[in-house]
Amino acid sequence: MGLAQAWSVALYGVDGLAVEIEADVGVGQPRTHLLGLPDAALHESKERVKAAVRNSEEEWPKQRIVLGLSPANLPKGGSSYDLAIACATLAAAGSVPPTRLAGTVLLGELALDGRVRPVRGVLPALLAARRAGLRTAIVPVDTLPEAALVDGVEVHGALTLSEVLAWLRSEDVTLQPPPESAASPAPAVPDLADVVGQPEARWALEVAAAGAHHLLLTGPPGTGKTMLAERLPGLLPPLTREDALAVTAVHSVAGTLSPDCPLVASPPFVDVHHTTSIAALIGGGSGMAKPGAASRAHKGVLFLDEACEFGQKTIDTLRTALESGEVRIPRRDGIARYPARFQLILATNPCPCAPPKEIDCICTTTVRRRYQARLSGPLLDRVDLRVRMRATTAMVNADATPPEPTAVVRERVLKARSRAATRWSAHGHTWPTNAVVPGPALRREFALPRDTITLLDRALATGALTGRGADRCLRVAWTLADLAESDRPTADHVAAALQFRERRAP
Template identity: 80%
Template sequence: MGLARSWSVALFGVDGLAVEIEADVGTGQPKTQLLGLPDAALHESKERVKAAVRNSAEEWPKQRVVLGLSPAAMPKGGSGYDLAIACATLAAANTVPSERLAGTVLIGELALDGRVRAVRGVLPSLLAARRAGLCRAVVPTETLPEAALVDGVELLGATRLAEVLSWLRGADDVLTSPPTPAEQPLPASPDLEDVLGQPEARWALEVAAAGAHHLLLTGPPGTGKTMLAQRLIGLLPPLTNDEALAVTAVHSVAGMLTPESPLVTLPPYVSLHHSTSIAALVGGGAGLAKPGAVSRAHRGVLFLDEACEFGPRTLEALRTALEEGEVRLARRDGIVRYPARFQLVMATNPCPCAPPKEIDCCCTSTVRRRYSAKLSGPLLDRVDLRVRMRPLTAMTGAEAGTPEPTGLVRERVLKARARATARWSAHGYTWTTNAEVPGPVLRREFALPRQSTSLLDRGLASGVLTGRGADRCLRVAWTLSDLSESDRPTADHVAAALEFRERRSA
């Protein structure tokens, strides 16, 4: 009997750390002891692994087995360590050779009959393993399409524990190689020409798409607020390789990936009901927090319909994510970070009764103010574009005006984004949208002439505009400049950006 080692990965949000699993089989009363701060699911793995080994026609050591997971002071949880624990124990018992365990990360949950079950977070786990210098990975066959997204790691898929043990004994053809990635068909997105009228809202949607700005749509029911929000995705460019991996890692941890679509290539769209809790919105759960809707919408769109019906604490929980582009969640077992750089789109009625025409409103001024006040000043200060929807007066495109299709608007959006990316990269920055540019950079390195920003100065002096609001006006002005193919914003662009912020929701 002796000592053997294998490797697995501990996940903290989308960040991973390679975990060394040491198995010592020695003299003493038959007992299996697991060290290294395991949680309940990991602590139960002893019995799962024993049953899986027995049902794979192997014998569990009849001596004392000590399993140490290092770093020992770091809490560990989940069932993804099962496969690594089984292989390390049998190698320490001299049941299988240990040579192939060196440099190999093993990820998978074991069923009692020896099947290797899929676990969440395979993509971020393999990214962490690659950073740790591990060059080979054995994962559940079901997760091979997801694992194949990681370059520089030799991948093998296992369906049963017996296959992995045969591979450790020298058989080379028992494990599955990753499949050739198939071309994923792009899902059809709804077209902008389905929305009747609303020229101001359409223009705001185009500006939002071009600069990744947040948007508030206010108007009576049935005027197209939800339709416009759904069509924003069709105006956005596909994700870059780095963005796609970051988004896919979040969806992997959340358990949302499928073997048919292992890579998220299009900006995600997440729509929430007003009964959504704070934990569902920003993330939560016992032990280590799971990703919430703001992280699932990373690099995409988060849509809050009937925004004034959301609880005030729920809406206020968005503020940090909007400002910093990530959420940090502290729970019993540690602090996790999830990316959350999304575009927020909110839709709301102007008042509780919400008649088709404002003249028919039966709400008092107090009721209207109380309703609109559910969107607090600090939250609205982070929303770049605020638009009042027009009442619908015509059901035919001829009367409402010929609407532009998504393809035509998308061309202008992509050109504007390309201008922004080229401008910031020419100065050594990695920002791809105007919404990402910090205010100090816009005020110092890209300062506009005084005559262009005089309106902002007056707004700051009168208290109508905050410092954050002025910065956001500058970002929108740069987006308007990119859409008009100007070298830099003019006073008209700044005035138009300020007008977007002055439109009230009630």
């Protein structure tokens, strides 16, 4: 008879909570009781763990076993508790000493033969363990590169349950150390020089990159809408260490990390097909919701091609995320919160028939309006830049001036972002880009002269612009001033920002 404790982690979105697993082995009919609101997968762990222990040449206690997962009032799910349950039970039975279990978090699913299988969410789980004061971790070998990203935690990798039990007994066995951290290779991004013509759209893309603004591209097929969107990540700066860990945590929970270079150090680019569901776009699933495309695009680009082909309910679910930078999904087992601070790029044809030349359109006015109305007014009000693209009229010849490459444009973007970051930080604010500056701050602390914002006042007075739209125009105006290396926006910058919002397909 005995009592022992081990530690694991419960994940709710990308937030983790350390879970104490208590095992009591005592007198009674041989049976295993699992307490603490386990889901179906966790409830089945009793049989998985029992088989893994027996096949690891260990004896499963032939007594009454009570396993308590604390906090007991919070739902828990998944198979990542298997390793901790096995170690706690054997420690309570006296098969292994409990000394090393104190301060150690154990993550991993057990196969029936005792192998330790990888699980999702190791990075956010270890971040939560570190906050709880746990400084040693044992994880599946396959997740070691991901676990090594967490500083301040001594990480060990295990292939089998037998290795972990030998380590607990202080036997001459060495768990695998984390590999040497290697710099993540920069993803291959197509060059902006590949885009022929489209000077207005190229300029809008540069403005969007400089200020992290949302962008709508409207035009016939084959004009380069998708090409431009795919080249936006190449204009953005690399992620900071803090942002990279936040993005990697989301991808860890989603199960999309590369095993070789798990750290997502560059802004992600997520391309969503127009047949996608609401759950795939913003997150969902049974039990605790999984992250969707919006969260996987955190600190990067979410591209919706053929935007008017999306279901209106589906695309309108992005409205809250565009404002708050977070997705909140309520479920029976709790509320999953995932970060979703992305740049939204929409691309659409002007009408269903979408001929190369507008004069050849066979759609009636009613059909065109119904098609464009799939992008609702509230959603478009959150899009800062709207550009109508031209049909390509000529091929590039050898004598033509080559378009600017990504490297040249990116240099201007980085300078503009640096000016913005310096400006806001000088006033004690931590706004990384102009797009996230609150409207009240722009109107109070950084108010512009009346003659500079005359056009905005006129647009508000006539109902051509909402209050939200006016704030977004001010943000774009500050970005235009940063690109022009001007200390403050001028009336021309405000007029240009307002014109960006008026460029919609007829």
